[in-house]
Amino acid sequence: xxxxxxxxxxxxxxxxxxNITCSHNNIATNDYITWYQQFPSxxxxxxxxxxxxxxxxxxxSLFIPADRKSSTLSLPxxxxxxxxxYYCLVGDIQKSGYSTLTFGKGTMLLVxx
Amino acid sequence: GAVVSQHPSxxxxxxxxxxxxxxxSLDFQATTMFWYRQFPKQSLMLMATSNEGSKATxxxxxxxxxxxxxxxxxxxxxxxxxxAHPEDSSFYICSAxxxxxxxxxxxxxxxxxxxxx
Numbered sequence: 001x002x003x004x005x006x007x008x009x010x011x012x013x014x015x016x017x018x019n020i021t022c023s024h025n026n027i028a029t030n031d032y033i034t035w036y037q038q039f040p041s042x043x044x045x046x047x048x049x050x051x052x053x054x055x056x057x058x059x060x061s062l063f064i065p066a067d068r069k070s071s072t073l074s075l076p077x078x079x080x081x082x083x084x085x086y087y088c089l090v091g092d093i094q095k096s097g098y099s100t101l102t103f104g105k106g107t108m109l110l111v112x113x
Numbered sequence: 114g115a116v117v118s119q120h121p122s123x124x125x126x127x128x129x130x131x132x133x134x135x136x137x138s139l140d141f142q143a144t145t146m147f148w149y150r151q152f153p154k155q156s157l158m159l160m161a162t163s164n165e166g167s168k169a170t171x172x173x174x175x176x177x178x179x180x181x182x183x184x185x186x187x188x189x190x191x192x193x194x195x196x197a198h199p200e201d202s203s204f205y206i207c208s209a210x211x212x213x214x215x216x217x218x219x220x221x222x223x224x225x226x227x228x229x230x
Contacts (some may be wrong), residue, residue, distance in 0.1 A: 034217055040154065041117070043206045043221035044157070087156070093210075093218035101208070101219055103157040 001033030004088045009108040018075045020107050025069045030092040032095045033064060033071045038085045038106070047086070048073065060074075075109075115141050115215040119207050119222030126197055126229055134192045134225045136207030144211035146190040147219075148182060151204040187211070197229045213221055 005023040012018045024033070032051050036044035048055055050071070052060040061074040075082060085106040116139040126132050138145060145164050149157040159175075161177075163169035163184035171177045181193040190209075194201055207222040214220060 032217075034219075036221075041204065041224060041226060043117075043208075043224045045221070046215070046217055046219075054143040091218075100159060100162060102159065103149075105156050 001053075003102075004090055004104045006086075006088055006104060006107045008105060009110065011110050012078055014079055015077050016111060017051045018078050018082075019087075020075075020086055020109070022073070024088070024090045026037045026092045027068050028092065030049050031068075032093050033062065033068075034089045034091070034093070034101075035060070035062065036087045036089065039086065044087060047048050057101065063094045078109075078111045080111050080113065083109060085109070104107060115213070115220045117143075117207065117209050117222040119221045119225055121225060122223060123226040124228070126227070128198055128229055130225060131193055131195045132197055134194075134205055134207075136190045136192070136209065136222050138188050138209045138211065138214075138220075141209075141213035142187040142206075143209035143214070144187065144192070145209070146184055147208040148180075148190075148192050149206045149208065151206060151224075157206060160192075172189045189200055192226065197227070199229045202227055202229045 034049040035047040037047050038044045048060045048062045052064050055062040063072040085108050087106040089101050118137045122134045148160045151157045160172045160175045161169045163182050165184050165187050169182035184190040206224045208219050210219050
């Protein structure tokens with residue numbers, strides 16, 4: 001399983017764009033990159049997933065360079081409610097069996113007024 | 114779609130008693146379920162993986178006789194903490210994947226806060 005490295009914490013202000021980068025140098029050919037958000041005392045919530053280039057949904061964008069050794073989660077115009085821990089995970093979700101998701105330490109994003 | 118319901122959301126029990134936590138997939142068949150434990154300000158640590166109808170596979174260091182996992186149906190997995198002690202107090206989270214689930218693979222429950230007094 002590809003190990004991931006993220007910044008431990010980040011600070012931002014309301015209305016700013018936040019970019020969180022995750023390194024995964026040992027990513028395998030079949031691995032997808034998935035980001036989850038976790039609030040205190042809640043289970044992780046899916047944000048976005050991608051394999052290459054760029055993926056965008058209603059809450060975030062995910063940028064993946066050609067070598068796929070890193071990825072960047074972009075949150076546009078954050079609000080106070082975006083204060084949470086963000087996890088980057090890498091794994092082969094297409095396997096007929098299962099691919100265990102291993103959580104790294106995550107990035108604690110603190111959004112201030 | 115692909116909702117995982119975890120119950121109870123919190124529980125307080127006396128030391129030495131057992132506690133059961135349920136994890137249900139509401140609208141898909143959860144062929145595989147995962148149980149995680151999370152201590153304050155730490156990441157999720159995988160405890161065990163269970164496939165429907167099979168014995169669970171436990172991660173190294175997790176006592177299988179203490180943390181009993183049952184995955185008898187495609188919609189229900191249970192984690193029973195037997196003879197709970199204060200050091201078992203933690204946040205337990207389940208996750209599921211399977212037929213009819215999400216395209217991104219894994220859906221998490223809302224977690225259970227266990228406090229052993």
